[in-house]
């Protein structure tokens with residue numbers, strides 16, 4: 001007998017953890033190191049993929065946007081973030097309730113839990129490792145920021161990977177995407193997934209409702225209520 005499984009896909013920044021200004025700082029240093037340029041035109045980071053951010057960054061600074069240049073930026077940003085690995089927890093915080101919710105869902109056989117984040121996989125890895133959160137997610141089947149500038153393609157990538165690994169078809173209605181920006185919600189809706197907003201970033205409950213979230217949580221601080229909501233919506 002097979003049990004219907006739910007694929008829960010978490011955003012990282014301002015959903016599970018928060019590192020104020022870290023992304024901008026890493027990109028500024030990468031731009032300086034690789035191209036000897038100051039960061040004058042800061043791309044929008046919230047809810048954007050690292051591919052989108054890198055393309056915007058190069059174009060805004062008049063740098064030819066080839067795959068090779070994009071890869072050079074990625075490599076430098078990854079190196080800079082990796083060098084900060086040991087002190088990273090001191091630059092950020094885990095959001096209230098996140099560890100309890102992740103731990104609970106990780107113990108449920110009917111749930112596959114992973115990530116859909118605009119971060120490059122290597123950046124998601126260091127950000128979550130700083131708070132020992134990697135143990136709760138199946139990192140291998142996540143959708144990460146090198147896949148596309150379009151966030152919804154990250155959801156498709158995660159679903160495809162999860163279906164291949166677990167031998168289960170995750171119908172769109174059994175995929176739950178949780179994030180803090182309208183981009184997370186739009187990507188979920190594009191894919192037909194359940195869109196859960198969490199207002200721990202720059203966007204209010206009202207804004208996230210307005211852009212089409214199926215459910216919006218104020219935060220994750222009541223783990224039992226969050227889990228009930230996530231599993232009820234799927």
Ligand SMILES: [Mg+2]
Nearest residue numbers: 011013014180
């Ligand atoms: Mg986010």
